[in-house]
Amino acid sequence: MPNEGSYEVAVERSNRIRADLPIHPESYTMLTGDRPTGRLHLGHYFGTLKGRVELQNLGVRTNVLIADYQVITDRDTTANIQDNVYNMLMDYLACGIDPDKTMIYTHSAVPACNQLMLPFLSLVSEAELQRNPTVKAEMEASGHELTGLLLTYPVHQACDILFCKGNVVPVGRDQLPHIELTRTIARKFNNRYGKVFPEVDALLSDTPLLPGLDGRKMSKSYGNAISISMTAEETAKLIKKSKTDGERMITFDPEARPEVSGLISTAAICTGRSEVEIAEEIGMGGAGQLKKYVTEAVNEYLAPIRERRHQFEGDLAYVRDVLAEGNRRANEIAEATLAEVREAMGMRY
Numbered sequence: 001m002p003n004e005g006s007y008e009v010a011v012e013r014s015n016r017i018r019a020d021l022p023i024h025p026e027s028y029t030m031l032t033g034d035r036p037t038g039r040l041h042l043g044h045y046f047g048t049l050k051g052r053v054e055l056q057n058l059g060v061r062t063n064v065l066i067a068d069y070q071v072i073t074d075r076d077t078t079a080n081i082q083d084n085v086y087n088m089l090m091d092y093l094a095c096g097i098d099p100d101k102t103m104i105y106t107h108s109a110v111p112a113c114n115q116l117m118l119p120f121l122s123l124v125s126e127a128e129l130q131r132n133p134t135v136k137a138e139m140e141a142s143g144h145e146l147t148g149l150l151l152t153y154p155v156h157q158a159c160d161i162l163f164c165k166g167n168v169v170p171v172g173r174d175q176l177p178h179i180e181l182t183r184t185i186a187r188k189f190n191n192r193y194g195k196v197f198p199e200v201d202a203l204l205s206d207t208p209l210l211p212g213l214d215g216r217k218m219s220k221s222y223g224n225a226i227s228i229s230m231t232a233e234e235t236a237k238l239i240k241k242s243k244t245d246g247e248r249m250i251t252f253d254p255e256a257r258p259e260v261s262g263l264i265s266t267a268a269i270c271t272g273r274s275e276v277e278i279a280e281e282i283g284m285g286g287a288g289q290l291k292k293y294v295t296e297a298v299n300e301y302l303a304p305i306r307e308r309r310h311q312f313e314g315d316l317a318y319v320r321d322v323l324a325e326g327n328r329r330a331n332e333i334a335e336a337t338l339a340e341v342r343e344a345m346g347m348r349y
């Protein structure tokens, strides 16, 4: 029997929810978010943003968090945070997240959400926190010491999810330990004080991870990611200087030819064509022709998104208003939930 916290069980639950979402959208409250540390790229777009828009348009209650406090889990500066937050918001809006349907907010602006941290911390043990593999990986990758925040931010993430009674959380596999912790916290709270919080599940993406232009994991720090906010010219330049191999004949082979295959996958996802078909079409055209094809595919796909983004760039007052309104609504919801929590705990004065 696979145990309840295993990957297989999470996949199965996720698949069941995916099938039920179009049938009972009203039963679901989605919450997910991003750390505002830089611009969103094609990997974010196909891995999660597109899916959020689909859920939003199905009629699911959708909430998107710009997790500004999470920026300081593994870095010691908040330089550019305001700029990063507004740019992230513009990326969202450009990609079709509609602020009339989706609540977009920053958790630093929602005190009642953050206050859930106190009762929630009482429901987890130090050992449980120390075991979290994602926290360990982040600590190693960043070289940052294990501060109190880095150790406990998964509890804060439970506050993010539970303040709005989120029950579906679209995330990547690395976030599963946090979802599991959220489930534990909700259950323990409900057992101890009475039912306030829902059962939470991860919604795992059904599209395979898009590799970067060089076939490695897509990451801004590798210089292999195409940002949504880049111009068509910047995109062309980045693709042009991406590494390929010495073989002229283009074939799709992610194991043996990661660079060429990363380029082919990028074109495939933007055109909806298969990788093999594209590779065969380019054939002896070589890397030059492949890059030309990828550039056109990406720029054509992103053109309407970039066009919208450009309009928001020219209307920052609107962008600020969207966030202010999202934060206002988030505060309303958080205060109502905190009132329920205090009531359940008998803290009525």
Ligand code: TRP
Pocket (backbone or CB within 6 Å): 031, 032, 033, 034, 035, 065, 067, 070, 157, 160, 161, 169, 170, 171, 175
């Ligand atoms: N940890 C997530 C990330 O690094 C961002 C995040 C913060 C989040 N709070 C969340 C995701 C709540 C889902 C639910 O991308």
